[in-house]
Each structure stands twice: as C-alpha cells, then as structure tokens.
Amino acid sequence: MVQMKKAVFDIAKTFVFVICAYITGNVALAQTSSASSICPEPPTYVQIYHQFDWFPVEQKRLMRDFQLKCGLPEDVDWLVRRTEKALKAQGIRVTKSKLSMATEFEQVKIELKTDKDDGQPRSILFPVKFFELDKSLLSHAEISGIIREDETLELRYVLDESRIRDPNSRVVIKWLRDGQQIEGANKSRYKLTSEDVGGKITALVFLKDSRNIVYSHRKVTLANKVGMVISLPEAKDLTIEGEAVVGKVVNASYVYADRNEIDREENSRFVWLRDGFVIKNAKGPSYQIVPQDVGKRISVRLTPRNIRNEIGQTVVAEMEQIIEDELVTLRPDILAGIESISREMSLFETLKVSKKVFSELDEVKLTSKKMAKPSSKETSDIYLMPELSIRHASTRKITDIVFYPNDPFTKSFSENIRHQFFGNDISFRTIKILLNRLNSELRNSNYDSIEAYLPEQVVNDGVLRVQFKKFPDRVGDTQEKINKEMSGYKILLMGLGLVCCL
Structure with missing residues (x-):
C-alpha cells in the first residue's frame, strides 16, 4: 500500500514537472519571438x-x-535546416531528421536519415x-x-556576397530623420x-x-541638415x-504664400479684363466698374x-455675375471720364444748366462758360477710370425720347x-x-x-428727357415780329371797315 502511494506521488510529481516545463518553454519561445528578451547561451x-x-572536406565547410x-x-x-541544405547540394536527400536538445548527460544531437544510408552508424562532433x-x-x-527638399538621396554600400x-x-x-x-x-x-527640412x-x-x-550593419549620417527648396511665390484662393x-x-x-518666410510680397502684377480683353490702366488690386462694363x-x-x-504662376479669377447698370447721372464728365475733358465737350455747354424745369414761355438767361472740373460731391454716384476720352462714352442704348413738359412738335415728327434714334x-x-x-x-x-x-x-433704362428753354436775347426779335404782325392785322381790319362803309 505504501509502495502504491509512492508510485502515485511520483507520477503526479512527474506530471507537474512536465506541465511546468511546457509552460516555461512556451513563455521562453513567446518572449524570444516577440522581443528576444531571453537568449540562453548556445551549445558548445x-x-x-x-x-x-560524408567527406571530411564537406563537413569542415x-x-x-x-x-x-x-x-x-x-x-x-x-x-538542422542548414545541414539538410548542405547535404542536398551534395546530392544527398534527408528523409528524416530528429533534434534532441542538451540534457544533463548528453550534448545536443541531430539524427539524420537519408536516401544514401548504408546501415552503418556513424557520428561526428x-x-x-x-x-x-x-x-x-x-x-x-x-x-x-543633393541635401535639399524634393531631391532624391541614394544609399550605396559594398556587400561581400562570397x-x-x-x-x-x-x-x-531604414531611413531616419533626427533619429526617428x-x-x-x-x-x-x-x-x-x-x-525633412x-x-x-x-x-x-x-x-x-x-x-x-x-x-x-552600417550606419551613415549626413553632415548637413536638409535645406529648403527654392520656392516661387504663390497666390492662392484668388x-x-x-x-x-x-x-x-x-x-x-x-492669399499670398511663399515658403521662404523672408521673401515677402512686392509688386505683384494685377491685370483687369472685360470679357477677356485687357482694360487699359486697370492694374491695381481694386477696380471701379464703369458704364462700358x-x-x-x-x-x-x-x-x-x-x-x-x-x-510665381499667374492665376485668374472671374466674377460670377454679369455687370448690371444702375441709375447713372448723365454729365459730360461722367460719360467721358473726369481726367480727360476733350475739346468736343465744349459744344455741350447747354447740358450744364439748372435742374429747374422750364416751360416754353419761361425766360432764362444762360451764361456761357467753360465747364469746370466736377467736385467729388458731383461725381459721388459714379466714377470712371482716368484717361478716358469721348470715344469711351457709355455704350447704353437709347430706348425712348420724352419731351418735357409738353411736346411742341407734330405727332409724326416726334x-x-x-x-x-x-x-x-x-x-x-x-x-x-x-x-x-x-x-x-x-x-x-x-x-x-x-x-x-x-x-x-x-438716365433710366435708356430714356432721354428733352426740355426746352427760352433765350432772352431773342425776346426783342419775337416781340418785334409780333408787333409787325399786329400792324398788319390793324391795316387789314381798317381795310375791311372801309369796304363795309362804301
């Protein structure tokens, strides 16, 4: 009975030892495969x-x-695998191999079975x-x-394959940047x-x-830091x-962008266009819309x-909306541009008169004088670009002509x-x-x-309103004409009276 208990105890002890050895072995393998933290000394x-x-020359190799x-x-x-590969190169195929790790009494041993076996056991250390x-x-x-952005580096090395x-x-x-x-x-x-810059x-x-x-292994580190590429300025989101x-x-x-921070913007060029055609002298970052637009x-x-x-590279942006007209004051300085008053404009002195509406019988004395440069208040409603001439006048069309306060002409003439027109x-x-x-x-x-x-x-929607004025220097001529007509009427009446009396 005592011997049976001892035998059971020995079996249990052996079983526990096997389990512990198995667990220990698995842990060692896992650690080796993951991080190689456990590395026992190799066998001698x-x-x-x-x-x-097996020829000795091949064994030594x-x-x-x-x-x-x-x-x-x-x-x-x-x-073991290295041995099998070496034998295969000699024309010997390994059919079976067995590896036994070192124990307390034996060295690590490898048992080989090949297609060239002759039945005579041999061993070599x-x-x-x-x-x-x-x-x-x-x-x-x-x-x-070249150690500069956008350039390609090449690693060259000498390997003794023999x-x-x-x-x-x-x-x-592996390539590293600052050690990473x-x-x-x-x-x-x-x-x-x-x-990398x-x-x-x-x-x-x-x-x-x-x-x-x-x-x-070899390690090579560049002596200089990576430089920045020569970057041209950019205009983004125009x-x-x-x-x-x-x-x-x-x-x-x-948005002005230049990767070289010290290279600030200076003298960028603006060109404004109307339906794809360059607008003369419109070269700044702002543009004031004119009637011809x-x-x-x-x-x-x-x-x-x-x-x-x-x-940098030229970029283009276009307005989504087509230019619309607005109520525009019709004055010579507006139609032709305030900076260039041409000689032809002096012919239209009658355009520069009071805003009062005249009837046919009103007598107004007009003073003929050259047109003065309009003030900022007079041109507050619109401003044309400088250096325009009479040929740059508004391209709006005449849609109607209205006579105010009444029409002195015949219906057919009007x-x-x-x-x-x-x-x-x-x-x-x-x-x-x-x-x-x-x-x-x-x-x-x-x-x-x-x-x-x-x-x-x-001028609204192309409608021109024509008015009339009376010149005082012509009043005397008119009165004289009326007096002559009245004298004629008197003579005619006197003649008719004389005929009646007779």
Missing part, C-alpha cells in the same frame, strides 16, 4: 548521427556555418561558435545626392520632403540571416469681392512677385425722331445730332426763341 558542440559517407547567438530550440533547429557581428561583410556605405554563410540572407534598409525612423522609407532611394538624415543598412538575426454694379469698387482677394463679365489676372523679383448709343455725338435735329425743327416751326436741351438728369 552538436553531435550529428548519420549512416552515409559546413562547420563554418555552425554559429549561434542564442541556444533556443529554434536557433538549434536552424542548424560539430563545434558551435558564438555568433558575433562581422562588419567586413558590409565594408562601405555612403549617401549620395562570405555570406546563409544563402537566405537579406539586406534591410521614417515610415515607408525602406529602399535604397529616398526623396526628401518638406518634413531642417532635419538630419541617417541611413541604416543591415544584413540579416533567415533567422532574422543581424550579423552585419476671388473678386464686391457688387457687379456700375460705380462699385471690386477688390481682388487672395455693363452686360460684360469682369475678371482679374494676378502674377505674384516677391522682394527677390521671383515671379414718332419719326424716336424711331430714328431708337437703339443708338447714348454718347455726345448722338446727343449733338439729336439736339441739332430738334432745334432745326423748332426754327422751321417759327419757334426761334425756343431751344431744346438735355439738362443734368438721370
């Missing part, structure tokens, strides 16, 4: 058992590869060397290229980006075997702000420039005038022709002291 020797003829850094089972198993880095495999490494013991070895490259690995940079070429670039090259163990109405000021809104679309072309006279441009030339026609008709109708004129007024 490995005993290989075989049953085939294989012994050179028996180097381990750690003594974990997967590390020793790598020696392979010494295992402790693995150390071999820098001679990567004898040289350097980085070539001394690589593991045919499955591979080269691994650059994500995705794992090729021999690396293109510098804006994130001001930083130091380092290249690492590793030689790893099939166990992912590094047995040679838009035109303001109302698309005659007389309003619109502005070019944009009505019905057209305004755009601006901007070429950014910095203090070093570097010119309708004929409206028909002839309908659709003509509102300009000084047209107005001059119209007034000449009207005044000529007045003289033909014996209205010698009455003259048609176009007062300072508001």
Whole structure:
C-alpha cells in the first residue's frame, strides 16, 4: 500500500514537472519571438548521427556555418535546416531528421536519415561558435545626392556576397530623420520632403540571416541638415469681392504664400479684363466698374512677385455675375471720364444748366462758360477710370425720347425722331445730332426763341428727357415780329371797315 502511494506521488510529481516545463518553454519561445528578451547561451558542440559517407572536406565547410547567438530550440533547429541544405547540394536527400536538445548527460544531437544510408552508424562532433557581428561583410556605405527638399538621396554600400554563410540572407534598409525612423522609407532611394527640412538624415543598412538575426550593419549620417527648396511665390484662393454694379469698387482677394518666410510680397502684377480683353490702366488690386462694363463679365489676372523679383504662376479669377447698370447721372464728365475733358465737350455747354424745369414761355438767361472740373460731391454716384476720352462714352442704348413738359412738335415728327434714334448709343455725338435735329425743327416751326436741351438728369433704362428753354436775347426779335404782325392785322381790319362803309 505504501509502495502504491509512492508510485502515485511520483507520477503526479512527474506530471507537474512536465506541465511546468511546457509552460516555461512556451513563455521562453513567446518572449524570444516577440522581443528576444531571453537568449540562453548556445551549445558548445552538436553531435550529428548519420549512416552515409560524408567527406571530411564537406563537413569542415559546413562547420563554418555552425554559429549561434542564442541556444533556443529554434536557433538549434536552424542548424538542422542548414545541414539538410548542405547535404542536398551534395546530392544527398534527408528523409528524416530528429533534434534532441542538451540534457544533463548528453550534448545536443541531430539524427539524420537519408536516401544514401548504408546501415552503418556513424557520428561526428560539430563545434558551435558564438555568433558575433562581422562588419567586413558590409565594408562601405555612403549617401549620395543633393541635401535639399524634393531631391532624391541614394544609399550605396559594398556587400561581400562570397562570405555570406546563409544563402537566405537579406539586406534591410531604414531611413531616419533626427533619429526617428521614417515610415515607408525602406529602399535604397529616398526623396526628401518638406518634413525633412531642417532635419538630419541617417541611413541604416543591415544584413540579416533567415533567422532574422543581424550579423552585419552600417550606419551613415549626413553632415548637413536638409535645406529648403527654392520656392516661387504663390497666390492662392484668388476671388473678386464686391457688387457687379456700375460705380462699385471690386477688390481682388487672395492669399499670398511663399515658403521662404523672408521673401515677402512686392509688386505683384494685377491685370483687369472685360470679357477677356485687357482694360487699359486697370492694374491695381481694386477696380471701379464703369458704364462700358455693363452686360460684360469682369475678371482679374494676378502674377505674384516677391522682394527677390521671383515671379510665381499667374492665376485668374472671374466674377460670377454679369455687370448690371444702375441709375447713372448723365454729365459730360461722367460719360467721358473726369481726367480727360476733350475739346468736343465744349459744344455741350447747354447740358450744364439748372435742374429747374422750364416751360416754353419761361425766360432764362444762360451764361456761357467753360465747364469746370466736377467736385467729388458731383461725381459721388459714379466714377470712371482716368484717361478716358469721348470715344469711351457709355455704350447704353437709347430706348425712348420724352419731351418735357409738353411736346411742341407734330405727332409724326416726334414718332419719326424716336424711331430714328431708337437703339443708338447714348454718347455726345448722338446727343449733338439729336439736339441739332430738334432745334432745326423748332426754327422751321417759327419757334426761334425756343431751344431744346438735355439738362443734368438721370438716365433710366435708356430714356432721354428733352426740355426746352427760352433765350432772352431773342425776346426783342419775337416781340418785334409780333408787333409787325399786329400792324398788319390793324391795316387789314381798317381795310375791311372801309369796304363795309362804301
């Protein structure tokens, strides 16, 4: 009974030992595979058992590869695979292999079964060397290229492939910026980006075997920091702000950008366009809409420039709305531009009169004088760009002619005038022709002291309002004509009376 209890105790003890060993082994493997935190010393020797003829020369060649850094089972198993590969190169195929780790009484042993076995057991003892880095495999490494943004660097290295013991070895490259690995940079070429500006670039090259163990490496760090690329100025988000109405000021809104902070903006070029055609002398960041813009679309072309006279790419922005007309005061200075008063405008002194409405019998004394430059108050409703001339007059069309306060002409003449001038441009030339026609008709109708004129007024939708004035210097002539007519009537009446008496 006592022996049975002892046997049960021994079995339980063995079971617990096996479980503990299994758990310990799994933990060791997990730690090795994840972070290589546990790395026991490799075995000193490995005993290989075989049953085939194995030439000593081939054995010594294989012994050179028996180097381990750690003594974990997967590390020793790598020696088994390396042995199988070496035998395959000699025409010997391994059909079965068995690895036994070192115990208290035995060394690590490898048992091989091949297709060349002759039944005679043999064994050989392979010494295992402790693995150390071999820098001679990567004898040289350097980085070539321009150390500037948007340029490409190339890592060059010298690898002695004849001394690589593991045919499955591979080269691994990593690029670092200020000591931090650059994500995705794992090729021999690396293109510098804006994130690299001001930083130091380092290249690492590793030689790893099939166990992912590094047995040679090189490190190269550039002496200079990455420079910034020569950046041209940019104009971003260009838009035109303001109302698309005659007389309003619109502005070019944009964001100036230059990656070189010291290169501030200077003398950027603005060109304003009307339906794609350049507007003369409109070259600033603002533009005041004029009557000739009505019905057209305004755009601006901007070429950014910095203090070093570097010119960026030209950008264009266009207003979405077509320019609309507004109530515009019809004055010579507005139609022709306040800066350029031409000689032709002196012909229209009658346009500069009082806003009072005259009837046919009102007597008004007009003073002939040259037109003065309008004040800011007079031109507050609209302002045209400087250096315009009479030919730049408004392109609005005449839609109707109204006579105020009444129409002194015959119905047929008035309708004929409206028909002839309908659709003509509102300009000084047209107005001059119209007034000449009207005044000529007045003289033909014996209205010698009455003259048609176009007062300072508001032109709305192309309607012109014509008024009339009476000249005092012609009152005497008219009165004399009336007296002569009255004398004639008196003579006629006296003659009729005499006939009746007879």
